[in-house]
Amino acid sequence: MLVDEERKTLFLTWLGEHGSSVMKVARAYTLTSEDCQDLAQEILLQAWRSLPSFQGKASAATWFYRVALHTAMNWQRKDIPRRAKQQPLFEVHVAGPDVPNGAEQTQHRETVEQLYQAIRQLPKADAALVLLYLDELSYREIADVLGISESNVGVKLNRAKKTLSALMNGAPDGT
Amino acid sequence: MAPDELQQAWQAEASQTRVTVNADLLLRQVRRNQSDLRAIVFRRDTIEVVVVLLLLPYWFYAGHTHALPWTWYLAVPALIWVGGFIVVYRWSLHVEPLGPDEPLVQCAESALTELDNQIWLLRNVFWWYLLPLGAAIAAFFIQVAWQSATNWLETLVAVPLVGFIVALYYLIYCLNQRAVRRQLAPRREELLELLAGLYDDPIENRAQSDKAADVKPAGLLKRLVIFACLCFVCVMAVRLAYQLSVDRGGTGYPRLAPYSAVRWQESQPEIRIDGQWYKLVSLDDIPSDEIVAFSKKTYGDRWQMRFEEDLVEVLSRMGHPPKETVTLVVQPLTSSKTQVLKDVPMTAKNRAELKAAVRVREESSKP
Numbered sequence: 001m002l003v004d005e006e007r008k009t010l011f012l013t014w015l016g017e018h019g020s021s022v023m024k025v026a027r028a029y030t031l032t033s034e035d036c037q038d039l040a041q042e043i044l045l046q047a048w049r050s051l052p053s054f055q056g057k058a059s060a061a062t063w064f065y066r067v068a069l070h071t072a073m074n075w076q077r078k079d080i081p082r083r084a085k086q087q088p089l090f091e092v093h094v095a096g097p098d099v100p101n102g103a104e105q106t107q108h109r110e111t112v113e114q115l116y117q118a119i120r121q122l123p124k125a126d127a128a129l130v131l132l133y134l135d136e137l138s139y140r141e142i143a144d145v146l147g148i149s150e151s152n153v154g155v156k157l158n159r160a161k162k163t164l165s166a167l168m169n170g171a172p173d174g175t
Numbered sequence: 176m177a178p179d180e181l182q183q184a185w186q187a188e189a190s191q192t193r194v195t196v197n198a199d200l201l202l203r204q205v206r207r208n209q210s211d212l213r214a215i216v217f218r219r220d221t222i223e224v225v226v227v228l229l230l231l232p233y234w235f236y237a238g239h240t241h242a243l244p245w246t247w248y249l250a251v252p253a254l255i256w257v258g259g260f261i262v263v264y265r266w267s268l269h270v271e272p273l274g275p276d277e278p279l280v281q282c283a284e285s286a287l288t289e290l291d292n293q294i295w296l297l298r299n300v301f302w303w304y305l306l307p308l309g310a311a312i313a314a315f316f317i318q319v320a321w322q323s324a325t326n327w328l329e330t331l332v333a334v335p336l337v338g339f340i341v342a343l344y345y346l347i348y349c350l351n352q353r354a355v356r357r358q359l360a361p362r363r364e365e366l367l368e369l370l371a372g373l374y375d376d377p378i379e380n381r382a383q384s385d386k387a388a389d390v391k392p393a394g395l396l397k398r399l400v401i402f403a404c405l406c407f408v409c410v411m412a413v414r415l416a417y418q419l420s421v422d423r424g425g426t427g428y429p430r431l432a433p434y435s436a437v438r439w440q441e442s443q444p445e446i447r448i449d450g451q452w453y454k455l456v457s458l459d460d461i462p463s464d465e466i467v468a469f470s471k472k473t474y475g476d477r478w479q480m481r482f483e484e485d486l487v488e489v490l491s492r493m494g495h496p497p498k499e500t501v502t503l504v505v506q507p508l509t510s511s512k513t514q515v516l517k518d519v520p521m522t523a524k525n526r527a528e529l530k531a532a533v534r535v536r537e538e539s540s541k542p
Contacts, residue, residue, distance in 0.1 A: 050276045063276050070275040070282045073369055104187075111184040124365070125372025128279065134185040147278025148373055156372070168181075 007051055015044075018064040021135060022047075025068040028119045028131055029075065043071045058144055061137070065145045069128050118167035126160040133157055216293065220261050227258035241496050242429050242487055246318040249311035260303045268292050280373050287366045294359050297351040305344045310405045313337045322492055428488040431521035433458070433501050435528040437483045442467050444482065446505070448519065453505035456513055460502070461495055469493050483529060487521070497521055 015022075026040035047067045054063060115134070119127050125146075132142045139150045139157075146153070231254055238247045275282065296303075320333030434446035434455075444455045444463055455463040470478040470489055481489055490497050500518040507514065 046275045050274050053274050054276060058276075066278065066282075067275045069279050070277075073279070073283065073365070074286070108184040108187045111181065112188040115181060115185065123372050124369050134182055136182060136186065145279065146373055147280035147282075152373075164181075 007048075011048060011051055014060045014064065018061050021061070021064050022068050024131060024135070025065070025072050027116055028127055029072040029124075031120065039072060039075050042075055043068045046071045059141070062141055062144050065132060065135075065137070069131075069145065073124060114168055115164075118164055121167055122160065122163060126156070126163065129153070129157050129160045130164055133161070220265060223261055224258045227254045230254055240498055242431075242491065242498075243496070244315070244318050244322065244428070246311075246315040249314050250308065253307035253311040256307050257304055264292075264296065280370065283366050283369050283373070287363065287370070290359055290363050290366065294355055294363065297355045297359070300351045301348055305348060306401070306405065309340055309344045312340055316340070322488075428485065428491060429521075429523075430484075430487070430526045431497075431523055432484075432486055432526040432529050433503060433519040433521050435525045436532040437529065439479060442471075445508070446503075448503075448505070448516065452508050453503075453514075454508065456504040456506055458490075458501055458503055459495060459497060461490070461493070466490070466493070480533075483533060484526070 022040055022043050023036075026036045026043060030036045030039050047064065050063075050067055058066070119130055122130060128146060129142065132145060137145070139153045142153045142157070143150045148156075231251065234248070234251055234254070237243065277285075316336040317333045320331075320336070434448050436447040438445050438452075440454075442464075444467065445452050446455050447453075457463060458466065466489060467478070467482065469492075470482045473489075473492065474481040487497060498521075500520050503516040503519050504513055505516060506512070
């Protein structure tokens with residue numbers, strides 16, 4: 001069993017490496033920035049709680065995604081969001097536009113915004129597959145996160161990618 | 176745009192994002208906020224079982240103190256059934272919950288199983304909770320109304336009481352079904368949809384959906400008819416038990432008395448307490464005239480015998496069931512001043528002596 005100090009150190013290290021996946025999942029499964037904050041905080045709370053039961057069978061990336069997706073699937077918007085009752089548990093820092101290749105960054109940002117809009121229109125399971133795919137997880141890792149076979153990942157991911165492309169190209173229902 | 180380009184844009188955007196966490200605040204928040212659905216369900220179950228455990232001794236105490244009829248105790252097996260059912264149901268279906276770091280399919284299946292169990296419990300609340308308790312309480316009301324009434328018409332006083340129970344339980348039933356409809360069923364649909372998108376084999380998914388179709392609420396009308404039938408059976412059982420008791424010389428009430436003998440001056444009772452004779456002025460603030468008048472009206476020719484031997488029944492049917500002790504206002508035969516005798520115990524010994532005295536009186540009055 002990890003003592004609090006070890007747990008805190010490990011958690012912060014992992015969060016530095018995989019914290020962006022928390023924000024990605026939260027953003028993909030919510031519509032407003034307030035809800036996104038609320039879900040992200042819930043994911044962090046769940047991750048902190050689950051840390052002592054981590055047995056090292058999965059990688060840290062897989063573990064973070066499992067917790068994030070499971071929490072997102074169970075999350076329901078609260079009438080009084082968590083942020084209204086407490087200080088924010090985290091801060092998100094995004095690099096400004098004054099970096100080299102600023103135009104390219106802006107283009108990426110627009111593409112990513114479009115991606116999020118498309119992902120929100122996908123069924124929850126397909127959204128999870130697409131998120132994992134975009135984060136360049138292997139079929140093996142995706143199968144580990146979702147608990148399905150690798151062959152099934154291939155079949156479902158192809159279908160989801162087609163729907164995603166259709167949505168990105170403007171078909172409203174992805175057909 | 177090709178999928179690989181999407182990945183590139185995604186990764187580029189992600190590399191610009193950095194999340195910093197206030198770990199101390201997180202730790203405090205986790206410690207404060209431990210209530211999730213499972214904890215809420217466990218807390219509710221615990222409260223229900225504890226309430227049952229507390230109600231049981233109270234039920235015996237109240238029944239004994241107020242000399243309530245036997246139908247009062249029908250709620251005891253009903254309470255034990257409700258508490259026992261919750262414990263056994265939860266225990267038999269208990270599965271170690273999966274943490275959120277397990278694969279998504281297993282988590283969703285586990286959540287679906289838990290949800291199905293909770294839906295089953297709420298949808299069937301009529302059978303395991305409302306019916307046993309409601310029938311027991313309704314039977315008690317009906318018996319009290321029956322025994323307090325002097326004719327069939329007066330028995331109808333039980334109708335609003337039973338109606339109140341039915342209305343209250345209907346409200347509880349509706350609240351439970353509303354929780355299923357508004358909270359649990361939509362969540363279940365979400366989980367089924369999620370699993371449908373993840374299962375390798377659509378047939379497996381269909382099996383899950385079929386399982387869902389099994390969880391259907393039975394008709395409300397059917398439940399009301401069953402409740403009415405059960406109430407009718409209870410009424411008949413009460414009536415039969417009462418008749419059998421009366422036929423065997425019993426009344427269904429405890430055989431207790433605060434005095435050991437009674438004699439009469441016209442319609443004025445004189446009672447013997449600790450070997451002393453007194454005129455009875457009142458009992459628990461009920462004037463003796465009132466008791467005698469009720470006894471005459473209710474029992475006709477047998478009014479004296481009822482007053483002497485079945486005081487608990489007479490007072491109960493008047494709406495003033497006696498406790499373990501009573502307060503008597505009496506007048507000694509040698510004085511015009513009244514005395515208040517407080518906490519005079521209602522004992523079976525007095526009643527036995529009284530009965531023996533009646534027998535001696537009857538023997539001596541025979542030619």
